[in-house]
Amino acid sequence: MFLYKSSLIRIFAAAVSVSSCNEASFHPDRIPSKTLPASADVQQAPEPSPAPGPSPVPTEVQLPAVQPVIDITLPDEDMPAAVKEPVIRRETLQFDESFTQEGLAGSADIAIVVDDSGSMDKEQENLSTKLGDLLLSLKDANWQIGVVTTSPKVENGKDVCQLKLIKSTDSDIEGKFKDAVTPGIKGLGEEQGVRQAVNALRCSETPWVRSDSTVAVLIVSDEDNCSKDGLDCGVNPWAKENYLIDFVEKDLKRVVGRNAGFYGIIAPSMEACETANNKSIQYERLINYRSGGNVNYGNICDASYKGTLERISKNIAKLLSSKFVLKKIPDLGSATLMGVKANGDPISSDDYTISGNTLAFKIGSEPALGSQITISYKVTVITTE
Numbered sequence: 001m002f003l004y005k006s007s008l009i010r011i012f013a014a015a016v017s018v019s020s021c022n023e024a025s026f027h028p029d030r031i032p033s034k035t036l037p038a039s040a041d042v043q044q045a046p047e048p049s050p051a052p053g054p055s056p057v058p059t060e061v062q063l064p065a066v067q068p069v070i071d072i073t074l075p076d077e078d079m080p081a082a083v084k085e086p087v088i089r090r091e092t093l094q095f096d097e098s099f100t101q102e103g104l105a106g107s108a109d110i111a112i113v114v115d116d117s118g119s120m121d122k123e124q125e126n127l128s129t130k131l132g133d134l135l136l137s138l139k140d141a142n143w144q145i146g147v148v149t150t151s152p153k154v155e156n157g158k159d160v161c162q163l164k165l166i167k168s169t170d171s172d173i174e175g176k177f178k179d180a181v182t183p184g185i186k187g188l189g190e191e192q193g194v195r196q197a198v199n200a201l202r203c204s205e206t207p208w209v210r211s212d213s214t215v216a217v218l219i220v221s222d223e224d225n226c227s228k229d230g231l232d233c234g235v236n237p238w239a240k241e242n243y244l245i246d247f248v249e250k251d252l253k254r255v256v257g258r259n260a261g262f263y264g265i266i267a268p269s270m271e272a273c274e275t276a277n278n279k280s281i282q283y284e285r286l287i288n289y290r291s292g293g294n295v296n297y298g299n300i301c302d303a304s305y306k307g308t309l310e311r312i313s314k315n316i317a318k319l320l321s322s323k324f325v326l327k328k329i330p331d332l333g334s335a336t337l338m339g340v341k342a343n344g345d346p347i348s349s350d351d352y353t354i355s356g357n358t359l360a361f362k363i364g365s366e367p368a369l370g371s372q373i374t375i376s377y378k379v380t381v382i383t384t385e
Contacts, residue, residue, distance in 0.1 A: 087385040092331075098374045099324045101339075101367040107213035108143040108316060110134075111200040112180075115221035116149040116187030119275060124185075126305055127220055127265070128178040133309035134218075137317035143168045146208050147180035148200040150221060151187035159195070161203035181220075191223045193283065195238035198247045214319045215252060215260040217244070218312065219283055222267055222300045228278045241286035257290035258323055258360065263312045264297040265305055273301035294318075322361040329357045330377035339373035341365055347373070 114124060135143065145166045153160045164180040166173055197217050201209055209215065226232040230239030237243045245256065254260035266283045267276030287297045294315045298308025335354055339347040351365035359375065367373050 089383045089385065091381045091383070093379045093381060094376065095326075095328055095330075095379060096374065096376045097326060098372055101369055101371050101373065106141050107210055108138055108141045108216060109209045109213040110143065110145045110216045110218060110316070111197055112145060112147045112218045112220065113193045113197050113200065114147060114149055114181050114183060115191050115193070115223065116151055116183045116185060117189055117191055117223065118185045119222055119277075121185050123220065123222060123265075123275075123300055124182045126303075127181050130305050130309050131174055131177040133306045134313055136310050137313040141168070141317070144208055144210075144213075145177065145180075146200050146203070146206075147177075148196050149183050149187050150191035150193050150196055152192055152195055152199065159199050161199050161205045163200055163203050163206050163208070165206060165208050190227050190232040191221050192226055192233065192238060193219045193221055194225045194241055194244045194286070195233075195236075197244050198238065201247060201252065209252065213259075214316065215248060215254050216316050216319075217248075217262050219262075219264045219266065219286075220300070221264075221280070221283070222273070222276045224267075224278045224280045225282045225286075229282045241282050241289070244286065245289060257292055257319075258358070259319060261291070261296065261316065261319060262287045262289060263315070265300050265302075265308055266297055267300050268297065271299050271301075273299055275301055318366065322366045324359040324373070326354075326357040326359055326375070326377070328377075328379045330354060331380050334378035335375055336377070337373065337375045340368045340371050342368045344368070 114120075114127070116124075147164045147166070148162060153162055164176070166176045166180060170176060197219065201215070201217070203209075224230075225241065226239055233239035244262075248254050248256060248260050252260070256262070264280070264283050264287045266280035266287075267273040267278070269279045269281055269284055273279075284297070296312060296315055298305060298311070302308065337347055337349075337352065337359075341347055341351065347361075347365070347367065350362075352359060352361045354360075361367065
């Protein structure tokens with residue numbers, strides 16, 4: 001019985017083995033898709049001989065994975081640049097320029113502020129016939145005259161510019177000047193010359209001040225600004241002369257003493273003037289600001305303003321004829337200049353100054369009319385490579 005059972009077990013085991021062999025299969029698609037390079041020498045292992053007995057179950061063959069080749073070459077732009085020491089080059093250039101003294105030519109914009117208070121009747125009449133004296137040294141200039149009064153006009157909280165403009169190209173300039181400087185005597189008793197001078201120069205209603213002009217402000221009044229050194233204007237900015245100075249220098253970008261100046265027919269503090277209620281202390285400070293020693297005012301009580309206006313005309317003309325702009329800024333001490341002064345003497349280094357690229361002749365040392373000025377100078381240029 002035992003032997004019979006053992007035989008049955010052997011027969012069953014053999015049947016199971018045969019069945020397993022029939023169901024087993026080889027799956028080529030499960031082999032990894034990566035292959036070795038053609039140059040690789042891969043040896044195939046010999047197939048093993050089948051062992052006696054039941055057929056073994058086939059197993060899948062795992063080939064070793066091929067590691068990818070990584071290119072670590074950096075592109076040229078990613079390579080660190082070689083560090084170079086900067087090369088500093090210094091080069092000195094020579095410049096030669098020539099100018100002709102055109103003599104009192106150029107653009108002059110003259111703002112005149114006329115006192116229109118009750119005491120100015122005779123003074124306005126005195127001024128009205130003196131245009132020729134004011135223009136005596138400016139006849140060859142391209143001039144403009146803008147006239148306002150000392151009485152401001154305010155609309156909607158803003159000052160309004162009421163300006164009468166006369167140009168050198170106008171016809172009947174004498175008649176227009178007389179009409180402009182005789183506005184009558186019904187104006188405010190608190191004369192506000194500084195405020196009105198700024199309104200005249202700013203004048204958005206009638207823009208007239210040119211960007212390249214010499215600017216002159218002439219105040220004609222028998223009272224000081226705001227009656228007495230700003231007293232009647234309280235804390236308003238136009239109570240002081242700096243209100244006008246700042247506008248000329250900061251807004252108009254002028255340099256007083258070079259291409260701008262202040263002038264007046266006023267009541268000087270050290271002179272007698274019976275019709276003036278207050279001395280022109282503030283106006284005097286304004287007019288003397290960077291005047292270069294010039295006397296740029298006269299007495300409002302003079303019987304005639306002829307001498308004063310001729311002197312003012314000459315001083316305005318000096319601003320026009322003594323400044324020349326160079327192409328470059330010369331190296332310090334490198335400039336040499338050749339020319340003749342108005343008195344016939346040769347120009348020397350003591351006769352002029354150079355500030356930035358502006359050549360300026362001192363008062364009394366201006367080049368002769370029609371003469372040529374030649375300047376040579378050096379400019380050092382530094383470059384880094």
